[in-house]
Amino acid sequence: MDITIGDIVIALAVGLTAGVLSGMLGIGGGTVAVPGMVLLLGVEQHAAQGVALSAMLLTALVGAFIHYRQENVKLSMAMWIAPSAVAFSLLGAWAAGMVTAEWLTRVFAIALLVIGSRMLLFSRGGQGVTAS
């Protein structure tokens, strides 16, 4: 696929939005980057997810480094959670290759719906507001 200047501008804007949200809410930018690529750039669902994961790696590296210097990374806990996270990421990534783009988009949309509803329902909950 040929990438035009317009596409690059859109991609930068999508990335920027994803990054700002991820920095502010502490979430990976995938919820913005994936639909941004699918809807605005016409990227296929699997490819959009692949790019989102790679971009996320960069963002997480920078973000974790900044937080680490502020002593806001509890490494002992990360070490305990990481092994199962890695195993299931491997499994999930493999499983994604088994389904069609249409189905993957549908599951993605359902996940967004659940995440969004939860955010709205618990928006005033303890997390975030009580930052100390």
Next chain:
Amino acid sequence: MQRKAVWYLTAGAGAGTLAGFLGIGGGIILVPMLAGVLCLNQHRAHGTSLAIIIPIAMVGTLVYALRGDVNWEWVATIGAGSVTGAVVGAKLMMKLPAYRLRQIFGVYTIAIAAILFLR
């Protein structure tokens, strides 16, 4: 300790599956788990979540790349945007109340879900 180990496994499994299967960071599961269940304060939950996302994203990228689902030109542009945005976002975090941010984000995700369905 045993109960904690179960939570570690669950948090990792949830975040890992979501990330690998849908390309969503997993922070959406990790942050509430770390803050709510494992009792880290919000800033430490953010930092620790990001640290866990590093190996998750690494493995995910590898699998997608091997399958040919990673276009590096998109990675360069989206990545450049999101790294810049993350630095800006981390600074903005203090300016806007978290609950307002979550409301905006909640409306946004539901709207996107609707568009993806109706497309």
